[in-house]
Amino acid sequence: MATQDTHAQETHATATDPVCGMQVDPAMAAGTSEYQGTTYSFCSAGCKRQFDKDPQRYLEQPPQQ
Ligand SMILES: [Zn+2]
Numbered sequence: 855m856a857t858q859d860t861h862a863q864e865t866h867a868t869a870t871d872p873v874c875g876m877q878v879d880p881a882m883a884a885g886t887s888e889y890q891g892t893t894y895s896f897c898s899a900g901c902k903r904q905f906d907k908d909p910q911r912y913l914e915q916p917p918q919q
Pocket of ligand 1: 871874876896897
């Protein structure tokens with residue numbers, strides 16, 4: 855039985871889109887940006903574009919859940 859992976863609690867790493875606060879799977883992200891050594895993942899190209907325009911704005915005021 856080599857199927858132990860199927861139902862193991864695989865930690866599906868998610869990242870938070872700093873623009874809209876959505877949980878984004880980095881592997882499925884529409885775009886990523888690196889800023890000050892940290893890689894951010896975005897749910898859409900639009901969010902990435904907003905972040906790229908003014909990254910500091912989104913990092914200083916993380917969206918409320
Ligand atoms: Zn987004």
